[in-house]
Amino acid sequence: DAKTTQPPSMDCAEGRAANLPCNHSTISGNEYVYWYRQIHSQGPQYIIHGLKNNETNEMASLIITEDRKSSTLILPHATLRDTAVYYCIVRVTNAGKSTFGDGTTLTVKP
Amino acid sequence: DTGVSQNPRHKITKRGQNVTFRCDPISEHNRLYWYRQTLGQGPEFLTYFQNEAQLEKSRLLSDRFSAERPKGSFSTLEIQRTEQGDSAMYLCASSLAGYVETQYFGPGTRLLVL
Secondary structure, three states: OOOOEOOOEEEEEOOOOEEEEEEOOOOOOOEEEEEEEEOOOOOOEEEEEEOOOOEEOOOOEEEEOOOOOEEEEEEOOOOHHHOEEEEEEEEEOOOOOOOOOOOEEEEEEO | OOOOEEEOOEEEEOOOOOEEEEEEOOOOOOEEEEEEEOOOOOOEEEEEEEOOEEEEEOOOOOOOEEEEOOOOOOEEEEEOOOOHHHOEEEEEEEEOOOOOOOOEEOOOEEEEEO
């Protein structure tokens, strides 16, 4: 699986959009981008995934660059409950294990 | 609640004892994964099953660790002769194998070895 690079930490004001970047410059054509988040002492929670098109669900939006070498997870209106560690993973879907990096710790401040 | 469940949620044991954790996946999911997570790190893959078959094991899974999924439903992870370095959160995830596979995680079992 391709390696990802994320900033170790970010802050965001409550009610503002949180934009979390991820670099995956060695991504292969058949690898998807997945995002998870982990709130303290809980298991990782699936957020969203995509291949090359932008995706949106009730939790977030995922913007993948045209060359697929980077992506951005957008939480449109961050709340205090969005404070968590956010993991960006790239993997061949249906290929088994996920390889997690250290993620980005997002702190939403009032 | 139809999510992944894990028991126990917390376990404290003395070094040298054996411990066993259980994971119940989402009912229709045929894949089941075990990960380990230490403080400040992302989860690390240990092993996974498709139905009853154990398809991959990490080098992290020493011979003191054994995982089973006897009927293709729940799974157990046993650690024999625990060591202090085994202290971690043990996470289980399940998924439905298919063209686009998404893994869903349980709440984890936090192990402390004294």
